[in-house]
Amino acid sequence: MKPVAVTTTRRLSMGQKIAYGSGSLTNNLLPAALAIFMFFLVTGFGMDPFLAGLLGGIPRFFDALTDPIMGYISDNTRTGWGRRRPYIFVGAIVTGILFILLWQMSPENGQTFNFWYFLVMSLLYITGNTIFSTPFIGLGYEMSDDYNERTRLMGITNTIGQIAWMIVPWFWALISNPDYIFATQVEGVRKLSIVVAALCIVTGIMPALFCKEPPLPADIKERPGITAAGIWNVGTDVFRNLGQVFGNGPFLRLCVATFLVYNGFQMVASFSNYIIVYYMFDGDYSLANNWLTWEWVPTLFRSASACFATVNALITAFMVIPVVTWMAGKWGKKQAFIISTLISIVGYVLKWWGFSPENPWLMFLPLPLMSFGMGGLFTLMMSMTADVCDLDELRNGLPRKESQFGAIYWWMVKMGQSLALVLGGAILKWVAFDQNAAVQTTETLTQLRLADIIVPASSAFVAIFVMIGYNLTEEKMKEIKAALKVKR
Template sequence: MKHHVTPLKDRVPIGQKMAFGAGHLVLNLLPGALGIFMFFLLTAFGMDPFLAGLLGGLPRIFDALTDPIMGFISDNTNSRWGRRRPYIFVGAILSGLFFIVLWQLDPEDSVNYNFWYFLIMSMVFLIGNTMFATPLIGLGYEMTSDYNERTRLMAFSQTIGQIAWMIVPWFWVLIADPDLFESQAVGVRRLSIIVGAICLLLGLLPAIFCKGIDSANMENRKVITFKTMFSNLKDLFQGIVQVSKNKPFMRLCGATFLVFNGFQLVASFSYFIIVFYMFQGDYGAAGNWPAWFSTITAVVTAFAVIPIISAMANKWGKRNAFIMSTVISIVGYLLKWWGFNPDEPFLIFMPIPLMAFGLGGLFTLMMSMTADVCDLDELRNGMPRKEGTFGAIYWWMVKLGQALALVLGGLVLKLVGFDQNLTIQSAETMTNLRIADIVIPAATAALAIWVMWNYSLNEERAREIKEELIERRGEL
């Protein structure tokens, strides 16, 4: 492949990359903390398990509905600060504040009161979070028009975002530590203040320092007012239809759905295998091994795997880099059979460097390729560019898969015979659980390779599209 030097005007300055990365740290820290704090609804606040399940599922449905709407609004916004940055600024403030308010529950209040309080505040929090997250992702797609610089930008942001997953696993340890907090409820309330404040401050950085495409002369943007609400809904639906007809984009969505949610479906299985297979159900003996497993995975992903994947994409193209990294991850999943060894606990870290190529390659490359797809959409359908809509639909697929993974994960546990009330699980159950932990993500990763095999938007075609767009816009 011919080596291409990125023009100076298409390079994203390191300060902007750091600010965009700070936004991605928030994108990872908020849902990561939310997922762990949700566990303490049961143990710290006495929430009924069925009601806790509703609190996990109902807001996700609401969130899936608001994402495309926010994407459409930011695509068609016309302001002196650009299309995305005003929403990112306000959304960062609302996300941080409402995350804090969300967790100021009191175990002394009734279960019904805490249920309705949490449900309503979850909706309010998600409005602020959607206002922040959807325009931020759209902004990333338009910060550079260069094929390779897009990958470098996404790699940088994903590396910083992984810092959240180095921290989040230790929330379990901190909240449950009686030397730090007099109760789990107090631990959740106080830690939420720290997390919310950090996310508020970091979330403001991309709104202040990052620059997107110059949209001053962008044509065909819709007027967003209460009077145009119904016509806007029609335009939103038409935009979603156009996005769904973009075959390269649908391949990206399909591959992401398979890789990410194959991983998510068995994400909790490693914890159960460590506790019940390696340490025979002794939580005390298992100690911090699960937390270290997650933290080391994030460290390896951030500082080793993502830079390697970025270099692979630069040398061999994004599609080829995705296929190679996914194959490597499958090998890593297979190594878990020997890595989870009761006699040699440190072997649990052996598969990590290879497994990390799965998610490390996925979001680094898919987000970069989605930016290329936005160029293709502009070529086919004209202005306005739809980075916000593409980002919203892409992450809607991710969230849909997460919801399905939560349901199917519990089903798999039931099918293998796992009994949460038993300290010692049967040998057959643990064998079946270990097989499922390997086969499911390996199989979905293999399917993702098949989906991406005929992905057609390579570097040569992407550069041709860029030149055609420059000529059409009359740019120098």
């Protein structure tokens, strides 16, 4: 085999980091908006709740099939524009257009027609999103081969991605209240989908236009690329590569730890809203949605729940992620994960005193600590997955599998989130939460508050033990890179 040129990218320009991070805004805003809009699929478009649940679940199983295939295609593509950028550019545009079309329904079309329309469009949208997101994630893993620069890149990326979570909480009030901009919920969803898609197209193409890919490895250049005649080889190669991915011990630890931290949080993510409304404001939605009574604050921005979510995102973006990035450079990525996860556990415990009917302002008390859980998780895990790709190349050779590792990692996150939503509903039923009652019993609220603390704290604690055995330290990565230079 011909020798492969080794390129070392120690530091990326801030422009490169911001351009890549812009794609993260697309990658976060689309699913965040989709989650909000799905609620109005029932209340606005009149979809049966069971059918709406199917429409939320079926595309995820389809997503599980397409992600690894797209990862393989991207990893093995050869073009004059690189392995990732053409897919990112086309995928961002296609995804945005399909997101708009997904919501251009009418209740008058009938439930059966809308069900099949939404299902077909969802599958097309998922395909477009896969074409964008899988190569996008792979690009981030290969933009730098420096141990600490990878963390800095992912820190900037996740900071920009948090903007989506500052915006989306206000969609709820904007769509549901006819006194604001939109006369009906259907009109609100239709028009907001256009705004969301337009923003996502603009930010989604930025990595394709302004980010640099490393040169194609020599073994990729010598291959015929992805062809229709070789589709059988694509299938067999995908399964062989999946075996190598799942055989990577450090990567499996990252997956399990992420599953525990992220889905422990997601399982009770909606509980804060219930606790704010039913415990802090005694079931009075009007009072909860008009909590900030200052006259200079517009009515739209007075919601206690939306304020809580937005402040959480602001703290994560501008305080937690920079601190976690610094800790990773100072003490290593594994140590930064363990420290940030322990801090988040303290924050979860403080929620018991923070959610106070006597002083609603105390609900912000746990946020700076809680935010270390999510803020540290993806900043560090995405950086560590890039390290795992180096280990895989040392063990299994070229081509590198950045997109396939990314596809498996995020597939696990998506499937875990589906499971978390189901288990979250089961917990609500177990604590006897009655959605039709204006006032919940004291026992129900106590159990709900305990679950809101115990579930994420205990899963985060187990994740720490999973990561104790993770061994890709900075010193180990230097050894791997030295061995790769010899092997190449």
